[in-house]
Amino acid sequence: YALVSITLSDKNLSKKFLNFKNLEKISITRKIITSGKNKYFLNGKPISPNKVLNFLYSINININNPHFFVRQGHIMRIVRMNSYELLQTVETAFGIKLYSIKKKNAISLIEKKNQKVREIGNLLINQIRPQLNVLGKSDFIFQKKEFFKTKNQKWTFLSNLTNKGKKKFTLFSAEKKEKN
Template sequence: MRVKSIVIDGFKSYAHRKELADLSPHFNAITGLNGSGKSNIFDAICFVMGITNLKKVRAEDPRELIFRAGTTGVHAARVTMEFLNDDPATAPPGYSCEDYPVITVGRQIKLGGKQQFFFNNTVSMQSKVKRFFESISLNVDNPHFMVLQGTVHKLIGMRSQDILALVEEAVGTKAFDHRRRTAEALIRGKERKMKEIDDNLETQIGPML
């Protein structure tokens, strides 16, 4: 699976629809003068992938993601990424090349903070979008797949356990660990509930039989 195109509309410095189409599967470069919006393209990618910490996309308020905070008649920001799913070796789990030759993911935010996620042009839950990316080792809230400014210096000063966590994130095991912990917590909760039922049967129902 690879990125085929990115469409940015109303996001940050992109007041009008801008499409980055026919992206190379090997190498792409974004060039331009200072202030031309290069960094905003990376922010748009993080946005559509479901990032929750706005500071990582250089914003303090959701309105800052909309072109000029909505003061010029642009009242929403939307980013869509289209993926070409043509290689079985890199196809996401559960998304075969035959059934899903193209996969689209989108996110929109409006003035007031209301937002929606889209998966294959259908309104979706944020959790589904994030799970989709996590299944291919792309956790946008811990984006080790992107080398941002200051990342190299941060890596040099990392402790061994932090480096291990980074590697686990990169190879995709951390997402499964999180699901395992969630499942274990659910099982423990069910076991406590079963124990409460057994206790009630023994102390309240039992004497009446």
């Protein structure tokens, strides 16, 4: 394997490393294994490549930036750039482009989530609400049926009581006539 390390020092106490306020030195190591795999370490601890890039961006070091320094012979190319190309170069050099890309990705993600919310809202309105209305009507009909069933049972009970009362009255009347 091969190892490459860089040590960054921040002895100026007013400008501490982002998220590493108690450290004056930070060591970044890349280990290249013979199989072609890369491993990254921050102060000896394993870390993902994205976290290394984000850390370097946070301290204004863009390793993917071709304009971090101007190579010999390229100054004329920069001088001949139009305003848009120059703006792109400056944004890349200062790391603004990274945040613009992240902003565009975040906006795209928000738009996708909003579209999904609209689809779910349409699903609720067009499919679920009508089913709820049908179920609500069915429940209303069922409750009415149960109400009338209960009423019918009460009427049947009262009717039976009345019939028994009538029979007893008839028997009582018949007995009274026999005695007289």
